[in-house]
Amino acid sequence: MLDKDILKEFQDVVGPEFIDDGDVMTNIYAYNWCTEFVNYMEGKEPIPFSSVPKAVILPSTTEEVQKIVQLCNKYKIKFKAQSTGLGPWNQPSTDNSIILDLRRMNKIVKIDEKNLYAVVESYVSGAQLQAEAMKYGLTVHMPGAGPMASPLASHTSMAGPGFTSPQTGHSARNVLGVEWVLPDGNILRLGSLGQKNNPDWFIGDGPGPSLRGIMRGWVGAKSGIGVFTKVGIKLFPYPTDTKFVMTGHAPLYNFEKPDYIRAYVFDCKSWKGLEKIMLRVEEEEVGFIVSHISGLAVMAIFSYSIEGLMDKMALGVLKNPLLVVMGARTKREFDYKQMVMEDILTEYDLENIVDTKYVPEKVFYAECLRANLGYHGFIATGGFQSAKGQADAAALCLRAEKTNIPLKQKYIKKEAIANDFGEGAWMTSYEGGHFFHMESPTMFNQSDLKSVKGMANYMDESNKQDLIKHLGAPFFIEGDKLHDEWGPHMMNYHNWLRKIKAAFDPNGVADSGFYITAKKEGENK
Amino acid sequence: MTTEHFPEEEYQRMIKMCLRCSVCKWIPQVQIKSQKYASCCPAMDIYDYHAYSGGGRIILALAYEMGRVKPSEDLLNIVYRCTECGNCAIACKYMNTLEPLEIIMRFREKLVKDGYGPMPQQKAYTEAMKKVNNPYNEPHEKRVDWLPSDIKVDPDAKLLYYVGCTSSYRRKEMAIAAARIMNAAGVPFNILKDDEFCCGSPVYRTGDVESFKVQLNKNLDVMESKGIETIIFSCAGCYDTFKVDYPLYREYNFEVLHTVEFFEQLIEEGKLKFTTEVPITVTYHDPCHLGRTAEQYEEWAGDELKLMPLVSINIPPKPKNIGARGVYDAPRNILNKIPGLKLVEMERIMEYSYCCGAGAGVKSAFPDMAIRASKNRIEEAEDSGANILVSACPFCSTNLQDGIKESGSKLKYYDISELILMALGLEPEKLKQATAGGS
Ligand SMILES: Cc1cc2nc3c(=O)[nH]c(=O)nc-3n(C[C@H](O)[C@H](O)[C@H](O)COP(=O)(O)OP(=O)(O)OC[C@H]3O[C@@H](n4cnc5c(N)ncnc54)[C@H](O)[C@@H]3O)c2cc1C
Ligand code: SF4
Numbered sequence: 001m002l003d004k005d006i007l008k009e010f011q012d013v014v015g016p017e018f019i020d021d022g023d024v025m026t027n028i029y030a031y032n033w034c035t036e037f038v039n040y041m042e043g044k045e046p047i048p049f050s051s052v053p054k055a056v057i058l059p060s061t062t063e064e065v066q067k068i069v070q071l072c073n074k075y076k077i078k079f080k081a082q083s084t085g086l087g088p089w090n091q092p093s094t095d096n097s098i099i100l101d102l103r104r105m106n107k108i109v110k111i112d113e114k115n116l117y118a119v120v121e122s123y124v125s126g127a128q129l130q131a132e133a134m135k136y137g138l139t140v141h142m143p144g145a146g147p148m149a150s151p152l153a154s155h156t157s158m159a160g161p162g163f164t165s166p167q168t169g170h171s172a173r174n175v176l177g178v179e180w181v182l183p184d185g186n187i188l189r190l191g192s193l194g195q196k197n198n199p200d201w202f203i204g205d206g207p208g209p210s211l212r213g214i215m216r217g218w219v220g221a222k223s224g225i226g227v228f229t230k231v232g233i234k235l236f237p238y239p240t241d242t243k244f245v246m247t248g249h250a251p252l253y254n255f256e257k258p259d260y261i262r263a264y265v266f267d268c269k270s271w272k273g274l275e276k277i278m279l280r281v282e283e284e285e286v287g288f289i290v291s292h293i294s295g296l297a298v299m300a301i302f303s304y305s306i307e308g309l310m311d312k313m314a315l316g317v318l319k320n321p322l323l324v325v326m327g328a329r330t331k332r333e334f335d336y337k338q339m340v341m342e343d344i345l346t347e348y349d350l351e352n353i354v355d356t357k358y359v360p361e362k363v364f365y366a367e368c369l370r371a372n373l374g375y376h377g378f379i380a381t382g383g384f385q386s387a388k389g390q391a392d393a394a395a396l397c398l399r400a401e402k403t404n405i406p407l408k409q410k411y412i413k414k415e416a417i418a419n420d421f422g423e424g425a426w427m428t429s430y431e432g433g434h435f436f437h438m439e440s441p442t443m444f445n446q447s448d449l450k451s452v453k454g455m456a457n458y459m460d461e462s463n464k465q466d467l468i469k470h471l472g473a474p475f476f477i478e479g480d481k482l483h484d485e486w487g488p489h490m491m492n493y494h495n496w497l498r499k500i501k502a503a504f505d506p507n508g509v510a511d512s513g514f515y516i517t518a519k520k521e522g523e524n525k
Numbered sequence: 526m527t528t529e530h531f532p533e534e535e536y537q538r539m540i541k542m543c544l545r546c547s548v549c550k551w552i553p554q555v556q557i558k559s560q561k562y563a564s565c566c567p568a569m570d571i572y573d574y575h576a577y578s579g580g581g582r583i584i585l586a587l588a589y590e591m592g593r594v595k596p597s598e599d600l601l602n603i604v605y606r607c608t609e610c611g612n613c614a615i616a617c618k619y620m621n622t623l624e625p626l627e628i629i630m631r632f633r634e635k636l637v638k639d640g641y642g643p644m645p646q647q648k649a650y651t652e653a654m655k656k657v658n659n660p661y662n663e664p665h666e667k668r669v670d671w672l673p674s675d676i677k678v679d680p681d682a683k684l685l686y687y688v689g690c691t692s693s694y695r696r697k698e699m700a701i702a703a704a705r706i707m708n709a710a711g712v713p714f715n716i717l718k719d720d721e722f723c724c725g726s727p728v729y730r731t732g733d734v735e736s737f738k739v740q741l742n743k744n745l746d747v748m749e750s751k752g753i754e755t756i757i758f759s760c761a762g763c764y765d766t767f768k769v770d771y772p773l774y775r776e777y778n779f780e781v782l783h784t785v786e787f788f789e790q791l792i793e794e795g796k797l798k799f800t801t802e803v804p805i806t807v808t809y810h811d812p813c814h815l816g817r818t819a820e821q822y823e824e825w826a827g828d829e830l831k832l833m834p835l836v837s838i839n840i841p842p843k844p845k846n847i848g849a850r851g852v853y854d855a856p857r858n859i860l861n862k863i864p865g866l867k868l869v870e871m872e873r874i875m876e877y878s879y880c881c882g883a884g885a886g887v888k889s890a891f892p893d894m895a896i897r898a899s900k901n902r903i904e905e906a907e908d909s910g911a912n913i914l915v916s917a918c919p920f921c922s923t924n925l926q927d928g929i930k931e932s933g934s935k936l937k938y939y940d941i942s943e944l945i946l947m948a949l950g951l952e953p954e955k956l957k958q959a960t961a962g963g964s
């Protein structure tokens with residue numbers, strides 16, 4: 001709860017109905033997915049509730065956000081911004097924190113179809129933006145989380161690989177102009193938006209201030225460096241024609257498959273083969289989805305319930321599967337891409353199982369086009385989280401994957417995580433194979449204490465393994481403890497990060513539970 | 526008995542499983558066609574805080590079980606600002622196995638049992654229902670005042686038209702239309718008159734299961750004593766309650782049909798012949814209780830097979846209600862058969878139709894919320910290009926018409942049975958009004 005006078009000042013900013021410091025509301029906002037094992041990793045009770053925020057506030061404009069941040073500075077209260085609020089990184093790290101739920105900031109400010117970008121606020125969802133972009137034959141990059149997540153959150157603050165990454169890249173690479181309320185309450189406009197004359201959103205780095213690296217780096221500051229209120233993001237050509245006709249009922253909608261879309265799943269049979277073939281497919285730039293997933297994951301992306309997995313057991317035996325989905329706008333383009341794929345299949349003696357051994361439901365193609373494949377990860381146990389999260393060369397990503405198998409098997413034996421033979425992985429390229437992403441989705445049961453604890457220990461060991469075996473930094477190196485562990489091994493980046501934090505957030509009000517605090521500066525010099 | 530279709534252990538397990546993914550705030554992701562009509566939850570659209578979503582309500586149920594929150598006005602205001610429309614459940618169950626709507630209903634039941642729910646206005650209508658058999662507190666003896674003298678009722682018929690409180694007292698035009706259509710088709714039917722009592726839906730949806738059971742038994746006793754073979758309903762709420770909820774507490778042996786299902790049959794059998802052009806452009810609002818929530822629970826007597834630690838499957842698969850078996854085709858088939866009528870669809874239809882905003886006690890306890898939700902739907906209907914909004918539920922009718930008035934919309938509203946009468950040539954005056962101002 002907030003002190004009455006302070007509450008009044010916040011109420012004056014947003015109106016009394018848009019701030020709630022009551023027990024009921026603040027407890028609801030203290031809950032999040034995976035919070036139980038994050039708590040356990042931090043030595044706290046493994047319950048799905050974090051520290052309870054002092055209040056939840058729903059601003060509707062940049063000016064309101066600015067005033068809220070100024071009040072936080074005045075009263076030394078921390079703030080945590082959230083868009084759709086999925087995941088533990090939305091949670092306050094202290095009970096001296098308020099949550100800014102940006103739900104009311106939900107405008108698509110513009111779609112510039114000629115210059116291929118859109119400007120959005122925080123609570124525009126990926127599906128909403130895509131639906132509007134599709135009207136111009138365009139699409140947007142979405143993280144693997146899926147179309148319900150916020151493009152603004154993903155682009156400015158949180159990770160960034162997605163199933164369409166071969167075509168649409170990584171969120172960090174798609175950010176253009178940014179409107180940013182800094183932790184000290186000032187507003188900074190990045191890129192071409194920061195120009196004195198004719199400010200516009202079309203580019204993220206100069207003309208105008210170029211601070212993209214500081215703003216989000218690779219995995220994002222997760223609200224630890226202020227609040228992003230509007231962002232310009234790149235749009236891309238939609239892979240096929242945009243006629244999107246669905247009949248029937250959920251979940252197996254009868255989707256009218258566009259003329260020029262085709263999926264391939266084949267077994268590359270060995271790690272070396274997988275690397276070679278994946279690079280080759282990427283080099284040809286034929287697929288808008290090029291994902292290596294495990295045999296079990298192949299079963300899962302084609303299933304709509306756990307029972308649905310059962311008739312797909314034959315797919316589970318694939319050793320090193322690759323999923324390629326290609327789309328085209330014209331018959332000529334489609335024929336060309338198909339011929340390229342035929343060449344690759346012949347050259348490497350591969351067998352496409354799609355439409356031969358297995359015919360996917362029509363809605364599968366709709367999900368490919370609308371970036372809805374990630375959610376299939378929840379089918380088996382209702383809970384999952386990924387270890388790893390490397391961004392590197394294909395070879396290193398595959399090494400990380402291979403190294404993880406025995407570790408995963410250890411926890412499978414302990415019955416802490418579900419049995420995917422240790423092989424559960426997702427690897428995609430970015431931007432036509434220039435670099436790659438690998439993570440290891442792991443299924444656990446969030447309501448089973450043994451599973452929660454096991455998952456926490458597994459994540460911890462996986463992180464440590466990446467460090468010891470030089471496998472690159474995983475996704476979830478966040479918070480002081482992990483940065484302090486990793487920094488000395490990686491050119492002391494943590495000291496620089498702390499300097500940034502100190503410079504941008506002199507009062508330490510941007511909640512940094514999932515970023516870094518400035519407090520240890522000096523100790524690590 | 527209630528615990529059979531949704532055992533307490535399931536409730537306790539599921540309230541720990543929400544992913545907080547917000548999928549339940551939107552219609553199924555692959556169905557989203559625009560930013561404007563992407564959302565599915567009237568409560569979220571109006572109150573914005575995550576607490577009001579299906580997922581937020583699950584978290585609240587967990588926080589309550591864990592003793593993190595105590596019953597309070599704040600808590601009740603969240604719990605009861607929900608129409609139990611079930612749209613969140615459709616979105617969640619697209620892939621997930623949670624039951625947001627069941628959890629919402631069970632949580633209310635617990636609050637009532639613990640002595641906290643429902644809201645004062647809902648308690649008042651519960652008392653009215655107990656006293657005069659209808660939640661509107663109207664005299665029981667006036668229940669059949671709607672019945673014009675020229676309508677033929679057959680006291681020996683085994684086909685019963687259960688009129689329901691709203692059509693009896695508030696939307697008499699619907700009761701009259703349904704009865705006239707049956708007369709036109711030459712189908713003998715009976716009504717219960719003094720022996721018809723509220724179906725209990727308004728109290729059931731607020732969590733007062735005990736009062737509901739009294740109502741259910743009263744109704745079933747009468748129907749069984751009369752040897753009824755088929756009951757038809759023009760109210761989607763009564764229909765859903767009889768079809769889906771009654772069998773959870775007491776089995777019965779008669780067939781249950783909504784008027785749209787029954788009238789479609791009569792058209793197919795040639796008993797109803799459309800003779801008159803009705804040159805209008807309409808859009809159809811799927812009532813929640815006729816659509817996604819009108820799926821009967823299917824019995825499941827299989828086994829849970831543990832495939833491996835943490836992963837179990839049901840053999841055979843447990844039937845999952847995901848809205849696919851709602852009544853969607855019958856009303857559309859009828860409309861498409863009316864000569865001259867053009868049906869255009871809104872963006873949110875069938876199992877992901879947007880709620881009118883009135884259900885589960887919202888209209889009485891939170892009239893503001895009901896109107897705001899209704900206005901959202903009216904705007905969507907206007908954007909469809911139709912100038913007439915049609916539906917098949919008296920409760921939707923009232924709230925949507927209130928929404929039309931409040932928003933100053935030019936839309937006209939008719940129940941589907943009124944359009945049938947026009948097409949049968951039995952309502953020339955109404956037809957003139959409907960077509961006035963162009964189609
Ligand atoms: C099934 C599943 C698969 C996933 N796969 C991927 C994946 O493939 N790739 C990937 O990148 N991620 C993945 N994620 C994580 C996902 O990217 C994020 O959860 C998502 O991008 C966040 O979008 P959101 O709308 O939920 O944002 P939120 O969850 O609201 O925010 C994400 C973070 O950004 C911060 N934030 C949000 N808005 C603002 C703002 N306006 N200003 C400052 N900070 C803000 C929040 O505090 C939080 O730390 C996955 C998650 C799930 C559940
Ligand atoms: S109820 Fe279902 S859809 Fe909603 S947040 Fe929870 S898991 Fe997601």
Ligand code: SF4
Pocket residue numbers: 565566567568569577578579582606607608609610611612613614626629880
């Ligand atoms: S039942 Fe309807 S109103 Fe209630 S939370 Fe679900 S979608 Fe919202």
